Every structure is written in structure tokens, then in C-alpha cells.
Amino acid sequence: MSTRTTCPYCGVGCGVVATVAENGVSVAGDSAHPANYGRLCVKGAALGETTGLAGRLLAPQVDDQTVSWQTALDTAGERLNAIISEFGPQAVAFYASGQLLTEDYYAANKLMKGFIGAANIDTNSRLCMSSAVTGYKRAFGADVVPCSYEDIEKSDLLVLVGSNAAWTHPVLYQRIVQAKHDNPALKVVVIDPRVTATCAIADLHLPLAPGSDTALFVGLLNMIAAGTGSLVDFEEGDAALAAAHEWPPEVVATFCALPRDVVTTFYDWFITAPRAMTLFTMGINQSSSGSDKCNAIINVHLASGKFARPGCGPFSLTGQPNAMGGREVGGLATQLAAHMNFEAADLARVARFWGTERLAQTPGLMAVDLFAAIGRGEVKAVWIMGTNPAVSLPDSHAVCAALAACPLVIVSEVVADTDTSRYAHIRFPALAWGEKNGTVTNSERRISRQRAFLPPPGEAKADWWIIAQIAQRLGFGPAFAWQHPHEIFSEHAALSGFENNGMRAFDISELARLTLEEWDRLEPHQWSVTPEALRRGWRSSGHLRTVPVSPVRAMAQPTTLYPLLLNSGRIRDQWHTMTRTGTVARLMQHIAEPVVEISPADAARFSLCEGDLVHISSPRGVMVARARIHHGQREGELFTPMHWNHCFARQGKVNVLVAPVCDPHSGQPESKQTAVRIAAWQPGWQGELYAREMPELPADLYWVRKATDGAFHFTLAGSGDAVAWLTTWCQTKGWEMQTVRAGTVRNLLAWDNGQLMLGWWSDTRLPVIAHDVISQAFITAPATAQARHNLLAGQSPSCSPAPGRTVCSCYSVGENAIHAAIAAGCDSTAALGNALRCGTNCGSCLPELKALLSEAANEPRRAQGVAFEFGKQFFPG
Known part of the structure; x- marks a missing residue:
């Protein structure tokens, strides 16, 4: 049986077709979905491999004990009621996720803001897209993304800034590649400090100094104005021009550390292109001045007239599957539902629609401030839904300490063990992708159905159902009496059109009238933003606004003690904190452990070689990674992935290094620049461990867990005897052992009735042994003594070379x-x-x-x- 649904990864929002058979789930691209027309990235293609139940949370838990749903819900309700009664609603907070469906998000926002009566509901989208939200609202008067994917094929110039789309939005990147193939005149500019995979299609790459993007676009505004005159049609136009006037190309070039002719080439291309788009994401948003960066980009499109036309506009690419849906329902602490604001008319309107007298009247705590308030004891209960803030938030040691001290931590999760769920007093088992039923909205404002094709496992429930049950126990049952997500969607859609009359950009009220059968069949639907409305905007004055911007450098700057700037981001085959992708063997093949990219000059400066283990440290913490010498890395800068956590690596979390410095307007943290130092770590040995059962790892080892079919797989490093603890463990199991010691080599195999139970290969540096040979040995044990000896020695049974990375x-x-x-x-x-x-x-x-x-x-x-x-x-x- 096949089901059309939506991919749960990045904001591209690809349609997929999931087919359930006796041997499992297979996933293919949906050729009819306008976001991807059948294309899928490697993560999407591997979705079927994430639908197993290994590691799932399948029953509610209270204080580490499995309980019934009745007990879990009653306990949560009693504890929340007690905290609200004693300390008031501001002592409670929700922290949601762009992984939630729109219906889940709507329910959570309604409960927190509308009935508990505080606006302390924020989301991990704060870490991704909140600066873009601020930028759009300041310019247009509404959180409106003014572009569509089809604009890519209609443009003459595509500018990708702060976006390694080849890895973070692969299907959209392939669409750009195809557009360039079909139209060789289309130019692509990539603006990024690093030479990334996206640069492969760039006609021009600007490897600017980290955090200097604002100056580049303010200088472009200055050049646009020099050719077209003043910005009299825009509010603050003269002020924006005055600020830009101080940034001629030579000043920009110095500030950005770029050759002047490269800067002027970019400016010339943008100004002369009939149609131009700027696609931006985390590299712009994750900054202490991210909002200003966004407005600097929007300003040049407004000033040049390259917006509200096909092939034109400032296009923010969302990082999560439903970051946009979360924005629509008010999932951010600084907005109300349906894109409304904390203004008198909107407050009264939402209160009337929901029938509540308890509506929060002021914005709530944003993500970083929220967890700081938990740490100070001001927020005494937090409900975390579908996200892992102990890994993803900056200064994660402080976040973990706050959670450890919080009187009540509730977690709704799919996975039994995450860095965050380890602090939970109450755990609710939530539905996973494949089991959920609802909607999501992608980067281009397109609403798609996510349809269930698997039955709920164990006692897992939909997030909206859990929220509604808690609402009943808090005394708000009538307002949360939904029996199906279709009812929630209809309410959400109706609110978007309530007393709207064209005054608010977001209006999908025509979908509120869908019957359940029509909603079940709903095709991808893009909510409308007309060019006329875009040119007018949604400000009370009826004018668009250019925002005066003064470029500033990143807050983090190198020092004598911390001489390098660390950038963090995503890699091609992993997703967020790896709770889903980290369990898929083939998604671990490309980059299987925390790595740090370093320039050849810096590698020589710090005496590092390719493959060395290194300590990276800041005033807040230390992480361990494997060095990769990368010619596309700027000198004085490092790059490391943000995915690894304490479930997949010891000391692999990058956010233990990052300071909680945020944009003052959006509250988005500056995750892209952290001052650090680096030093080689030379352990006594390194090794590869494969085991049929989960081993008991000593606390003093460095380890990385790697998904492998048929066995648990770890890369280890440490000092002392590399084999002694494994020998002891094997002896307690009664396994037969083979060992070899030659020089620095220490290898071991363990057998039980002819079945390979454990394999260990070690040396002073990472051993070279073909992974597929080991994996095959756990499926089919070597039949002869010679074959066993070859395996023990780390030799392939054939003459074929190792496949390499x-x-x-x-x-x-x-x-x-x-x-x-x-x-x-x-x-x-x-x-x-x-x-x-x-x-x-x-x-x-x-x-x-x-x-x-x-x-x-x-x-x-x-x-x-x-x-x-x-x-x-x-x-x-």
C-alpha cells in the first residue's frame, strides 16, 4: 500500500510516496508534488530505514517508572496546576519544534497563550529563522516570504548567501543546477567564508570575512542609489540611504576582506540583472545582528525594484519541515496566532475567537532567555515537545544545569533516550513520522499533508491529543474538545480569516470549509501573496519600509588565548541532533564522527595532521573532533558540524563552546562565530569496536557511536591497556577469544558457538580496515581458521582494495x-x-x-x- 505524504527534514517540503510491504517501508519522491517533482536527497530516500521501533519511547513514564496514560496525564496536570497556583502562569513554559505538525503547534500555542495565560512558548525555530521573521515584518509589516521555488527558473541572477544549499537543501540546489543547465545565461553568486559544495555551480564566489555580510549589502544599496536616485517611495528611505552612503566599494572590500574588483563585479551583476533573487538561511540569521543582515538584503531588493515580480525577491529558506507552519500558528513567543501581534486590536480579536479571558497580553520569553530563566528558578515547569535543547541551544552546559535543577520537566518525544529526555520527570511517547496525520508548510508558503501510513506503536499518541488531555486536566476542556486533527486545522484556518478583510497577509480561511474527506485529499496548497499586496505591504501607512542598517562585526572576535573563529553548521547526510538519521547505517558512511575543518596554514601553525584527534575549547567548554585539512577553509577559521551529542559521541557537542549571545531584535543566537583554540590530542591508542551486544564503555574513554547493520559500532580512543576491559567483559559473557599483539597493534575477536560477537582493532592511529568486511563477518562468520586469522589481522579476504571514504x-x-x-x-x-x-x-x-x-x-x-x-x-x- 502506498501513501502520499511529506518529508520530515528540511524546509524544502518534498512530497514523498511511502510504500509499506512485508519487508519494510520504501520511500520514493512524489513526482506530482511541486516542491520536488519526484526528486529526493539521500536523507529523504533513506526515510524508510528510520521507521523501525528500536530505541522508541513506547509508554508514558513518570519519575523513570512506566505508568498508564491516565496516571501520566493526571500527574502532569496536578504538578502543573500546583506550580501555576503557587507561582502564577509565568512560571510555566513550553518549548516546541519545527518538527511538530501545524495542528500540534496550534494546540500548544492555544493552551499556553490563550488559557494558561503566559506567552512563554517558544520553539527551536528561534534558532533558525527568527531573524528572517523580524526582517520581513520590519519591511513588509508581516512575516511574508515573497518568493516561490518557480522563481528560480525565471531569474537572471541567483545569490546564495549564508547557505550551503547543496548539503542543507539538496533538492532545491538540484533545481538551481537544472535551471542553470537549461539557461546558461543564469548567473549564480555564492557568498560564504568557506568554499562549500554549493560553490560547485558558482560563477562568482565571495569568501568574505565571517559576519561581514551586512556591509556587502549596505554597500550594494549605496551603489543602487547612486544609479537610481532616492528611495522616496519607502518609509525610512532617506535614513537607509544615509547609512549606506558611508559604504563605498573600497570600504566594503576592506571590511569584508575581499578584493575590490570582486565586490564591484557582484554589484554590477546585481544592478544590471533584470531579475535577481537572494536566497539566505542560517549563515545570515544566526548572528547577533541577524535581523539587520536580513533587512540589508531586503533593502537592496526594494531599492532596485527586484521584488514582487517573477524571478525576484529576498527568499529566506527555512531549515525545518514546519518552521513556517509554526510561524503561522504563533509558535514564537513574540507573536500571536495567525501572524497577529501583541497589539490591542489583535489581542482582543484572538481572545474573542478563542473565547478566553486569560489571553497573554505581552510577549513571552524567547528560547535562550527562557532557559536562562529556568536556570534562575523563575520558570519552574517546562514542557519540551519534539526537540533537543540540551544539544541545540548555545552554552549547553548551562542549559543542562538548568534542566537538572528545574522542578518539573515534561518531554514529549519519539525516542527513549536523548540528551534532553535524561532530565525529564514525565515522558510522553509521541507519534513519529509515518504515524502522524496533519499538515506542514514549507519555505515557499506551501501547505502539504503529512499522512499516516503506519499504525501507532505501543502507546504512542499524537502531540495534539496529549496537549488537549492536559488542557482538560487544567480546567480548559471545552476549548480543546477536538477529536481529529482536521478539526484543529479548520479552526486554525478560520482564525486566519477572522476579521481579516485583507488587512493581514496570512489568510487561508477558504480551507476552513474543507470536509474531513476533502482535507484527507488536500493537494499541496500555497497560500497567496499577490504582487499588488507585496508592493503595498501590510503596514498601517500602506508603505513598505527600508531599514537603516549600520554594519557591525560579530560579537565573537579572536584573542590571544582563543585565536580562531569557529563556524558550525549542517552536513549532507545528518539531521539536527541525529535522533533519526544517526540510526541509519548508510547515512553514517559520508561523515561518521565529529570533524573539524582547518586550513593548511592553520594545520601547520598548530602542528596538526589530517586525521588527528583535536581538542577545541572556548571559555565555556571543550569538544573533541577529528581534523580535516580543507583548502577551502579561510585561515584563522574552523568549521565543525552541529549534529553530534552525548548519545552519539563523548565530547562531540559544539554548543558547549558557543556563548548565548543573541540578536537584540529577534532573540536568535550567534551560532556561527565562536572564539576558540585548538590543540592536538594524542591518545595512547585508537580503535574500532564492533559488538553484537551493547558494550559497557569505561567512563574515561573517548567514543563515537556509528550506525552499522548487524552490530554496535564505536570508534574509541584512550590510554592504558586497550584490551584489558574488553577481555574482562568477554570473560563475563563466556565468549571464546582470539587476540593478537604486534608492536602497537592490539586486536581481539570474540566468538560464541561459531558466531562473531565482538571485534576490536586498535593502533596508535586509526586502523585501516574495510568496514564492509567486518559487517559481513557479523552476518556470515568466517568459516575457516585462516579466514578468522585474516579477520583478526584486519585483512580483507579478497584482494579488492578498501572502498575508502x-x-x-x-x-x-x-x-x-x-x-x-x-x-x-x-x-x-x-x-x-x-x-x-x-x-x-x-x-x-x-x-x-x-x-x-x-x-x-x-x-x-x-x-x-x-x-x-x-x-x-x-x-x-
């Missing part, structure tokens, strides 16, 4: 196989695809394939700011 996760194609194919005559990505299949599915690996081809051809590295040549070899077949 995985480049194509879809087909598990390694770097060594690609090098061999290039040596055999494959001179394009199409040829590699024909020979190895790499690059022929989701396309996420195409930039890396092109890079390998370039290296093989001994092409000189591109100088900073030099135009990139685009080739048709991106398209296999």
Missing part, C-alpha cells in the same frame, strides 16, 4: 573506487555515474565528484573571487 551514500560508492574509475578514463560526473552509479540518484554527491575530477586533472585551485566555470557534466546520463 564514502562519497555517494545512495549507492555506497567510496573515494578509492572513484579514483580508480577516473584513472580508467571516466572524465565527467556522467561517466562516473555510468560506471559506478554515483551521482545518479539524489545528486547530493555531485559537487564532491566534480572536485575529485578537478583534483585528478590537476586543475589549479580557484583564487578567491575568481569566476567559476559551469559545466554540463553535472548531469549524469
